Structures are given as structure tokens and as C-alpha cells.
Amino acid sequence: MNRPILGIIGGVGPLATAYFMEAIIKKTPATTDQDHIPMIVFNDPQIPDRTAYILDHTKPDPQPEMVKVAQWLEEAGADYIAIACNTAHYFYDAICKAVSIPVLNIMKETARRIAHEIGATGAVGLLATDGTIESGVFQGYFETEGLRTIEPDDADQRRVMSLIYQGIKANGTYDPRDLVRLAERLHERGGDAVVVGCTELSVIYQDLTQRPPFLFDSLDILAERCVETYESERKDKGSVWVQTKAMPARPQGPDSASS
Known part of the structure; x- marks a missing residue:
């Protein structure tokens, strides 16, 4: 892969994630398939409800799972991340601290x-x-x-x-x-x-x-920003972007059996 890769924390919710991908594709100045943005999407609807936790901290905390997904995306080769949920940005700082790649806001x-x-x-x-x-x-x-x-x-x-x-x-x-x-x-x-x-x-x-x-x-605006970031990075770095990492194992949630 010789283009910057967008990682998407999705599933929050699932249909919005699908719309977000469609919006990015439609906004990309492409004339061929190869002009479009490479994306790694983790559509994880099992992330606990963000509003429920914000309103009542005794509810399941979505932050650990979102952090794991962000780290998985980075390990999978994403060069920058977008979160297809507004409410999830309550946890934005923790997600940024967990990875070394940019997270759009x-x-x-x-x-x-x-x-x-x-x-x-x-x-x-x-x-x-x-x-x-x-x-x-x-x-x-x-x-x-x-x-x-x-x-x-x-x-x-x-x-x-x-x-x-x-x-x-x-x-x-x-x-x-x-x-x-x-x-x-x-x-x-x-x-x-x-x-x-x-x-x-x-x-x-x-x-x-x-x-x-x-x-x-707001999701439309974020989609535009994803495209702008891709085009800017692609022009600046060109063929420097090379995907070399193997796909990591799925991040383990709190209900998963430990190895």
C-alpha cells in the first residue's frame, strides 16, 4: 500500500458508520477506483453506549474498548483515525494518548x-x-x-x-x-x-x-476533513507510504476469554 490509510472507529452506531464511509467516497476527487482513500474500518457495535455512561458512570465504560480499537487500527497500518460518533469525543483525549497517529476531531x-x-x-x-x-x-x-x-x-x-x-x-x-x-x-x-x-x-x-x-x-464536515487530510498527506509524502504490518488480532473486550 503506497497511500495514507484512514482508520475508522465505527459501530457507534453501525448505520452512521456506513453513511460516513459513503460520504468520504462521494467527496473524494476520484476518476478511478485507485484514486479513492484506503480505509480500515472497525465496525464495533459492542462498544458500550456513550450517552448511558456519560449520564451515569455506573454504566459500562466505553473508553477501554474504543482505546483498544484505536490501537488495533494503528497496528493494522492506519496513518490517521476518525471517529464516526460525536458523543464518543467525550473520550477523545484518552484515545489520542493511546496511539501515536493523528486522530481527527x-x-x-x-x-x-x-x-x-x-x-x-x-x-x-x-x-x-x-x-x-x-x-x-x-x-x-x-x-x-x-x-x-x-x-x-x-x-x-x-x-x-x-x-x-x-x-x-x-x-x-x-x-x-x-x-x-x-x-x-x-x-x-x-x-x-x-x-x-x-x-x-x-x-x-x-x-x-x-x-x-x-x-x-458534523459527519459531512468530518468526511471532508478526512479527504483533505488524505490529499494533503498523499501529495506531501507520495510513495513514502508503504504498508508493511500484518493484520493484528482483534482487540479483546472485557467479555472475551483471556489467553
Whole structure:
């Protein structure tokens, strides 16, 4: 392999991971198969729920499993990593410390893009899981860029969680227009931009035939950043990238038998 390889921590959730891969492929300036980005994807839906742990630390901790997956990706030959989940960025620092390759940050990239689009004193509506909202991590990245965050009211936040958990994660039915209605209410409350800040909601965003100009999808922004990183590294290092490692064994979770 003579091109930089993208490693993806996936399965959080599975459908969002598939959409993320599709978004990367569609955004790549390719004319042949060989122009596309090599990817190693660990689609691990057994990683414990991120929101459940953030809201209640007695619940299973997803951090050890995500760290193992990141290390597996590095051992498998990944040159940089992306995480196909916003809420998982609560554990971003621990994942970065566990590997020696760059880990892209969906929240940081989104905050930068929004600040560029609306100016550094704007307000951003945030559609995300209870865990992301409660952690304040996304809001912190917005604040770093000079942006103010507007969160849904309680009723709308319950609807957001329903779309995520009963809609996408459960392979249930949903109305994509609900995402637009939720975004419009945040826009009406002063949001210069509204961010789709959950990768399950990104799947619904994909379903929209008409998207409000103020609505930005964080997973879409991360996909663009993955392509930009690939193109930059490929041009800078060219044929220096050579894959020499054998595929490592699957990372062992807490329920796996020890050897």
C-alpha cells in the first residue's frame, strides 16, 4: 500500500458508520477506483453506549474498548483515525494518548467550519444526544471559536433522542421532516447556524431532499476533513507510504476469554 490509510472507529452506531464511509467516497476527487482513500474500518457495535455512561458512570465504560480499537487500527497500518460518533469525543483525549497517529476531531472541525461560515460572534443551535449536551464538550469547542450555543428545550430534546434511539439505532421508522422542524425552531430562537451533532441524525440529514441553508452536518464536515487530510498527506509524502504490518488480532473486550 503506497497511500495514507484512514482508520475508522465505527459501530457507534453501525448505520452512521456506513453513511460516513459513503460520504468520504462521494467527496473524494476520484476518476478511478485507485484514486479513492484506503480505509480500515472497525465496525464495533459492542462498544458500550456513550450517552448511558456519560449520564451515569455506573454504566459500562466505553473508553477501554474504543482505546483498544484505536490501537488495533494503528497496528493494522492506519496513518490517521476518525471517529464516526460525536458523543464518543467525550473520550477523545484518552484515545489520542493511546496511539501515536493523528486522530481527527469532529467537534473541532465543525466548530471551525461554523465560525468561518457565520462569523466568530454567532450563535449555533445544537442537535445532539443527551450525553453530548450534558458533557458540554461540543459547546466548549464552539466557545473556543467565539460562538454561543443554543440547545433544544426539553420537549424537543426528547424528540431528538427518539429520532436517534427509536428511529435510527433501532432500525425504526421516522419522518426526516422532524429533523428540519427541530432545526427551524433553534433557528427561530436565534441560531445563525444549526449543527447536526449526532451521527445518527446525520443519517436522517442524508434523507433530506431539501436542506435549510443554516443546517450543517458534523459527519459531512468530518468526511471532508478526512479527504483533505488524505490529499494533503498523499501529495506531501507520495510513495513514502508503504504498508508493511500484518493484520493484528482483534482487540479483546472485557467479555472475551483471556489467553
